[in-house]
Amino acid sequence: MAQEITHDLDALEARLGEVEGYLGLDATRATIATLEEESAEPGFWDDADGARATMERLARAKEDVQAFEEARALLGDARAARELGEELEDEESLAESEDLAARLEGALTELELSSWFTDELDLGDAIVTITPGQGGLEAQDWTEMLFKMYLKYADRRGWKVTVNDATPGEAIGLDRATFTVSGKNAYGMLKADQGVHRLVRISPTDAKKRRQTTFAGVEVLPVLPDDIEVQIDPSDLRIDVYHASGPGGQGVNTTDSAVRITHLPTGLVVTCQNERSQIQNKASAMKILASRLYEQEKAKREAELDELRGPKHEISFGNQIRNYVLYPFQLVKDTRTGIETGNVDSVLEDGDLDPFIIGFHRWATGQRSAERA
CATH class of the missing domain: 1.20.58.410 (Release factor)
Structure with a gap:
């Protein structure tokens, strides 16, 4: 044949x-x-x-x-x-x-x-932060699931990941996860996933096995190259140190190595606790703060916040960019492009995000071309 x-x-x-x-x-x-x-x-x-x-x-x-x-x-x-x-x-x-x-x-x-990817920042590294939204403690479990999904995706792409902060939740999951992804086009690729992610499943903590809907927010920032300087007045900062609560070895957990930096004029708060020394954590936190301040300033100058971050939404129903449904059927669907798959495990367990991320960029490029026409 x-x-x-x-x-x-x-x-x-x-x-x-x-x-x-x-x-x-x-x-x-x-x-x-x-x-x-x-x-x-x-x-x-x-x-x-x-x-x-x-x-x-x-x-x-x-x-x-x-x-x-x-x-x-x-x-x-x-x-x-x-x-x-x-x-x-x-x-x-x-x-x-x-x-x-x-x-x-x-x-x-x-x-x-x-x-x-036409912006120089698109070609470089990314800082990703995942935070729980509506859904109580289970939103923290969803935050950890997304964290693991992106780690798998980075591995598939051959990108290096440095975990800056992974704060455990009250009972399960993570209350916050911040990590830096280093590799070709990391920021350009990952900014497609900026927004609210919605999970529908049978609650693993509910004795009555009822269906639960939970949300988590994903923020993606560019790592600024050395030739971009952000002026930060030290007097505008409040720096707190405390015991690290996450993994990192005995030295991390028994010393005041974790760092929290508050930028007083804007109210931005950045934490880092996964390095062994306070000096390293402070340096990492300052890089993240610089990226966030740069984003704010660029948005203010150009009035184009959507280009870097997209419109800010409450991490709740109606604002999601992607739905992950585990019950009563299995489906992952992007609300912007309509791209979907019934193979939920390939996405959540194996990090197979290329169909969604590449599909989004192809769709967004088409949208921009149609607007210019």
Whole structure:
């Protein structure tokens, strides 16, 4: 029986051509040549910070070009395998062509993502904070479930996670979780999940096994690069230290290593307790505070709060961006895009969020294009 052909290689080739235009690869290649010349000049490393920034730009530019060339090679290999399979009626070659085409489709999606992220901050790291909303103690359990889901997602993407604060709830779950995600396009990707997340399930703590609806809020901030400075007056800060309540070893839990910083003019409060020393926790908390102040200032200057954070909503019914239903049926559905799956475990247990996150960015890009038209 002949191998069923499912991928249209002509359509994938058309997408590849569109991606080359989106990314402006001719200009990127010219940028690479310019940066390579700069890096070869005498005294280039005299300004170490500037040199590192240049080398990071060079690495990103080379990565985009390399990814495109690899995608083009996949297309050529897929065509060759399909032609061979059809000519010789060879099932193995046809199967190889399908495998290569599937890999090409995934590579094109990643390249398209890069073209959608136009803000420099989109390319960098993210600070994610999850807090419980309506639902009492069970909202704290939901907060921990989301925390674990994002850890799994980061692992799937090859991102590094640094937990800044994971405060245990009163009886179950977490009262708050803040963590930094480091990796390519981490902020650009994760900002799709900023908002209210709603869980519907049979209550695990209710003896009568009644259905419970709980909420948690996800905030996503960019980690500011070194060349963006936020001026913070030390006199505007109240800094409290206390015993850490989360994991971290005996040294953490028996010393006043946890730090809470309150920015008095704005009322912003940041905590960090997962490092072993008070100095490290303070440094991490200050980075998070700087990102939050930057976000506020940018929103004030540009009057475009939705670009970074989205409109602020109460963490309750009617404001959710995604529903996770475990009972009476199983479904995860994004309220903005309509994307859904009945495989709840793949999302919550395995962190398979790409269909939702990539789907949101594709939808949002289409919305922006329609508004400009």
